[in-house]
Amino acid sequence: MSKKILIISGPTATGKTDLAIKFAKKFNGVLISADSRQIYRDMDIGTGKDHPKSFKINLVDLITPDLSFSVAQYQKLALQKITEIHSQNKLPIIVGGTGQYIDSIVNPNKSTYSIRPNIFLRFFLNKLSTSTLQKIYRILDKKTFNSLNNSEKHNPHRLTRKIEIKLSTIKNIAPLPQGGVPEGRGGFNILHLSLTAPTSFLYPRIDSRVQKRLDTGLLDEIKNLLTKYSWSDPGLNTLAYKEFKDYFNKSAGTASLLKETQKIWAFDEHSYARRQITWFKKQKEIHFIDITELNHVDHTIDVVKKWYNLS
């Protein structure tokens, strides 16, 4: 019998967490978050940690907002957690909207995950223009450079990472053994459910959630964060926070500026949802669940039951 993992993904505002909690209760499950922002402490309202406090979700509130975090770290922790949960004979349920994090569990053997970021190198590369980065990478690896698509070619983050990888292999820096990414770890038996909805349904939902978060005290939360951290800290480069930089910097934090900021924030959430939809759409072996369909919850429970009881 293979080890089961239930995954519940989908764009923002589709009700992933509620559904996951439901399944956890029904199937003796333990939740693991796959959310790149809820790992930050002190960032609760903006990142939507609105599940009942009585219900434990793993891999939330791991670090402070001045620290950075990445897939590889997530992968290590999540796989550990999964092992632990399996050993208790329980069902790990991964919930979240960070597609890349979920992918690191579904397809754990990505070779470059073992190549660590080179802080020193990035410090310099971050100062260079995109075209300079292109030139550097073209010198290092002309063949791969030419095969890049337009999107990759203009993306400074990706170029920086490619240079980093190339340099580390040239210099033959042995990838540090990561531990926790066991090779041939035995395939999991994964059921991946992904919630979806047309954007016309999602956008109004997002908008009212934005309003709700403001009403619940987001501004106070940010004010409090700013006493300890600064806008350049990695955690603050997050939807629901970064949009407010101007608002808090300008002395005249007027009502009209607040309104404008709220609008921009909502639009950012829209395009975030779009990106998530694009990502999940191309993933293999996913059960999509349209939450605008009336019986989707019952239907979903049936699907999970069948999978859970088989094998």
Place this chain on the structure above:
RNA sequence: GCCGAAGUAGCCAAGAUGGUCACGGCACUGGUCUGAAAAACCUGGGAUAUUGGUUCGAGUCCAAUCUUCGGCA
């Protein structure tokens, strides 16, 4: 009712002296992604209020109509 100003995509908006069927931004659409992923990028469609006139040629000039704003009543 009179006088004045203005009408360029869903919104904002550029367009000396008329001359490539019109710059951008936002929104919206589709996509990229192997240690920043709620990040960072790529891509697409859509407009000169209406009608008529002047002209080889009009967003740009003229007239009428409609609409909006301001002032006077």
